[in-house]
Amino acid sequence: xxxxxTKAERLDRMKLLYCERAYSDIExxxxxxxxxSTIYRDRIDLERExxxxxxxxxxxxxxxxxYISNVRxxxxxxxxxxxxxxxxxxxxRYAHERTASALExxxxxxxxxxxxxxxxxxxxxxxxxxxxxxxxIFETVAQAWVESLQxxxxxxxxxxxRARTHRFEPYLLEPSPWSDSIxxxxxxxxxxxxxxxxxxxxxxxxxxxxxxxxxxxxxQAMLSHAWGVxxxxxxxxxxxxxxxxxxxxxxxxxxxxxxxxxxxxxxxxGCIWETEIAEWREMLPWxxxxxxxxEVVGPVALRESIIGETxxxxxxYHLDQWLSRxxxxxxxxxxx
Numbered sequence: 001x002x003x004x005x006t007k008a009e010r011l012d013r014m015k016l017l018y019c020e021r022a023y024s025d026i027e028x029x030x031x032x033x034x035x036x037s038t039i040y041r042d043r044i045d046l047e048r049e050x051x052x053x054x055x056x057x058x059x060x061x062x063x064x065x066x067y068i069s070n071v072r073x074x075x076x077x078x079x080x081x082x083x084x085x086x087x088x089x090x091x092x093r094y095a096h097e098r099t100a101s102a103l104e105x106x107x108x109x110x111x112x113x114x115x116x117x118x119x120x121x122x123x124x125x126x127x128x129x130x131x132x133x134x135x136x137i138f139e140t141v142a143q144a145w146v147e148s149l150q151x152x153x154x155x156x157x158x159x160x161x162r163a164r165t166h167r168f169e170p171y172l173l174e175p176s177p178w179s180d181s182i183x184x185x186x187x188x189x190x191x192x193x194x195x196x197x198x199x200x201x202x203x204x205x206x207x208x209x210x211x212x213x214x215x216x217x218x219x220q221a222m223l224s225h226a227w228g229v230x231x232x233x234x235x236x237x238x239x240x241x242x243x244x245x246x247x248x249x250x251x252x253x254x255x256x257x258x259x260x261x262x263x264x265x266x267x268x269x270g271c272i273w274e275t276e277i278a279e280w281r282e283m284l285p286w287x288x289x290x291x292x293x294x295e296v297v298g299p300v301a302l303r304e305s306i307i308g309e310t311x312x313x314x315x316x317y318h319l320d321q322w323l324s325r326x327x328x329x330x331x332x333x334x335x336x
Contacts, residue, residue: 010034011042015050015062022053022061073110081106082114087175089121094131096138140205141184145170150208155197163203166190169211172219178286185222194222224260225278227286236276240297241287245269248293257286272297281305 005013010032017023017031025043029036043060046052051066073081085106092099100122107118144151151170156163167189174183182199194217225236243249249271253263261275277283280302287294287306296303314320 005032007042011046014039014042014046018046018050018052018060018062019064020061022055022059024057024059027059075111078110078114082110082118085118086121089118089125092125092128094134095126095128096135097126098139100125134200137202137205138182138199140207141170141199141202142173144205144207145173145184148210148213150211152204152206152208153197153202154204155202157201164190166197167208168197169213171213171217174219174223185219225276227258227277227279227283236278237280237299239275239277239280239283239299239302241273242266242295242297243271243273243290244293248290 013032014028017028023031025036025039028043029039032039043052046062051063052060053063054060085103088099089103103118103122103125107115107122110118141151143149151166151168153166153168154163155166168184168186170184170186171194172185174185175181176183183196184199184202185196186194188195188197243252245266245268249269252271252273257273258275258277261273264272264274266272280299284302284305287296287302288309296306311320
């Protein structure tokens with residue numbers, strides 16, 4: 001891997017790896033593809049400037065508690081970080097001082113006009129309405145995830161009338177790709193399994209004892225069939241949608257909506273979009289958003305759900321009554 005690397009580049013790479021986890025000299029030499037003696041000398045050089053910890057088995061890592069990073073970015077890397085930071089600022093709905101501070105620190109490492117935009121975003125966050133309780137819950141859950149601490153959570157689901165208390169082990173914090181929501185995934189003693197909770201629905205969070213995350217927890221496998229972050233114990237179902245030709249099909253192809261999606265062009269210029277989804281109910285708002293430009297082909301339950309909502313809308317706008325009285329078409333009702 002290090003073929004063509006200068007020593008300075010290799011040292012930078014080693015710093016990043018040692019910050020992630022502990023490595024023996026042999027493991028690091030295999031990771032970078034250089035001789036063990038070279039890794040040993042490089043590690044000694046790094047230890048002169050950075051706080052190292054030696055673990056069992058002759059493995060070393062940088063002490064993240066005492067390490068202050070100095071990030072150097074090229075223009076493309078800076079842009080990637082800027083876009084991620086902008087997304088974070090857009091998902092922050094309350095005055096959150098630490099989020100604003102993070103944006104200001106990132107701004108220092110970037111270039112104009114990125115610096116100015118992030119500073120403005122930080123100011124906008126601080127100007128939003130204050131909700132100390134929500135900020136405290138966010139910081140408590142984040143600390144529990146980083147430090148592998150149990151949580152005692154009072155959580156009220158969307159359809160629930162009262163909150164229920166979980167003893168919860170947080171395995172993952174994950175933002176929703178379709179909204180400004182953040183979810184925490186982990187094991188609940190109440191549900192007796194790994195579940196997903198929406199951060200905004202947590203009413204109280206208290207730190208508990210340390211826990212050990214299961215080695216077999218595979219977030220990629222869990223989320224591979226999710227629409228967003230919601231998984232399911234059920235067998236994934238194939239969702240098949242037919243998109244109208246023109247703008248709808250062009251817009252669909254501009255974005256990767258799901259990592260397992262498959263798109264097949266149709267003769268009329270439209271397309272068929274398919275993917276395997278663990279819980280199709282989660283994607284209902286997305287399907288609704290396409291309106292008459294998409295037809296649900298399957299599964300049957302999803303198609304019937306959309307049909308039922310269409311009928312409800314017809315009743316809401318009294319279209320069903322008008323059609324029955326006049327024996328006319330929908331086009332007659334709306335006019336040209």
